[in-house]
Amino acid sequence: xxxxxxxxxxxxxxxxxxxxxxxxxxxxxxxxxxxxxxxxxxxxxxxxxxxxxxxxxxxxxxxxxxxxxxxxxxxxxxxxxxxxxxxxxxxxxxxxxxxxxxxxxxxxxxxxxxxxxxxxxxxxxxxxxxxxxxx
Ligand code: NI
Numbered sequence: 089x090x091x092x093x094x095x096x097x098x099x100x101x102x103x104x105x106x107x108x109x110x111x112x113x114x115x116x117x118x119x120x121x122x123x124x125x126x127x128x129x130x131x132x133x134x135x136x137x138x139x140x141x142x143x144x145x146x147x148x149x150x151x152x153x154x155x156x157x158x159x160x161x162x163x164x165x166x167x168x169x170x171x172x173x174x175x176x177x178x179x180x181x182x183x184x185x186x187x188x189x190x191x192x193x194x195x196x197x198x199x200x201x202x203x204x205x206x207x208x209x210x211x212x213x214x215x216x217x218x219x220x221x222x223x
Pocket of ligand 1: 120127128129
C-alpha cells in the first residue's frame, strides 16, 4: 500500500459556542474562539489517500485529479468563508477542528474511488492539528 498526499491551505472565520451555556462558560471553554464577532484561522489541510499502485498508470491515483477534487469539494466551499454562517454543515454544529476535519473527510470520501482509503489532517494553528480516517 502506498500513501499519496496533497497539501492545501484555506482561510476561514468561525465562532465556537454552545447555546446551552452562558457567556462566561463559553469564554472559559472556548477561549478566544468564542469571540462574539468571529475570528479567523489560517488552516492547513493534508489529504492522504492510500491504495495500491495501478500497474497501467503507476499511480495510486492521479495527484492532479486529487488536487482538483480537494479544490472543488473543500477549498472552494470553505476558503474565505464564515464557517458558521456560510457552510451549511455548521449551521448547528460547532466548527471545531475536530468537526471541520470530519466534514471535510465526508465530502472527499463521497467523491473518491471507493477502493481508496482516506485520511485527513487539519492544522488549525501550526501546533494544533487533528486527524480523521473515518472511524
Ligand atoms: Ni478559533
